[in-house]
Amino acid sequence: MLPTRDDIAAYCERIGYSGVLDPTLATLQALQRAQTMHIPFENLDVMLRRPIHLTWDALMHKLVHGHRGGYCYEVNGLFAGILQRVGFTITTLAARNLTTTEPLRPRTHMVVAVH
Template sequence: MWSGDRLDLDGYLERIGYGGELRPDLATLAAVQRAHTAAVPFENLDVLLGRPVALDLPGLERKLVRGGRGGYCYEQNSLLAAALERIGFDVAARGARNRTRGDALLPVTHALLVVTVDGEPWLVDAGFGANGPTEPVPLRPGSGTTQGDWDFGVAEEDEGLLVLRTRRTGEPWRDLYAFAPQRLYPVDFALMNHWSSTHPASFFTGRLVAMLPGRTRRLALVQRELVRWLPGGHEERSAVAPEELPGTVEREFGIRLPGRDAAELVRILAAGE
């Protein structure tokens, strides 16, 4: 389903810095997800630069594995699904509605994974940016897990709708996204990817986004504002000038852009001032 048989697994593991066991068990699943989310940033720079976002395995390997780039949910979770499938996991996908942008009813555009281990399903998501989990979340309503300074849990609403929720220690729960228990396939990712990368109402068109989740430190760059969530509940916000953006995405997110792309990025952000 996810072309795991064609994945350069050694190249992928080197990219995420993982050298541990490779068994279809929960310990391996958690370790691979932690390594992936720490190494591969969430970003939409190709959308901003007006380029198609490829979801085929060769394209994902060229960009995220060998190119040292990141991607958004369809890219991240397609690549992770291929790796997990290759290791021997049972991997399925779901589509979700984002609930982090106010009360507006948004379309189903987020892609996540459900991985079954020893008969138990786990929510696995490497593509929700700074707010997302870095380890599997038990897909049982009312259960939860603590991942560093953040808690994650799943609630159930009417008609079997499941909701991923999070909170930082000492803060109230808040919804991240809601999804139905309907299996999606790579062809569905392609449809959602087209809307997200081209539609004027998409969050990702005309807006720079780069993010990294973590257990105690999380980063988000949206347009020209950089936000750092730090240990102890601290938060830092700073403005980034257009000419500083190439250096910022390299220093903070590990994204090194060719000179031509860096110059175009500066031009786009400066034009939006």
């Protein structure tokens, strides 16, 4: 489900963004900077073994209206939806942390590729 206009307005207010919403590099950079500054990485629910819901409504409720942060699937899921609504072409991808001293770990992280 793509965000509604009201969702976009609430998101922009949450991250303190009042610029244009055109699918340009400048907009992408500004939105990413603002979201990173205002919606932190947070894994409290994971650590407390609370269920994580990744529906659009759940992301809006927790991250935007609830003024909380989230872990990678939450903050990147929110960002992906916003970017799509703005007009960007995106792909969500599973990712893993790499180290030189350990074997490959499972893909337990999410990233957003913007084309």
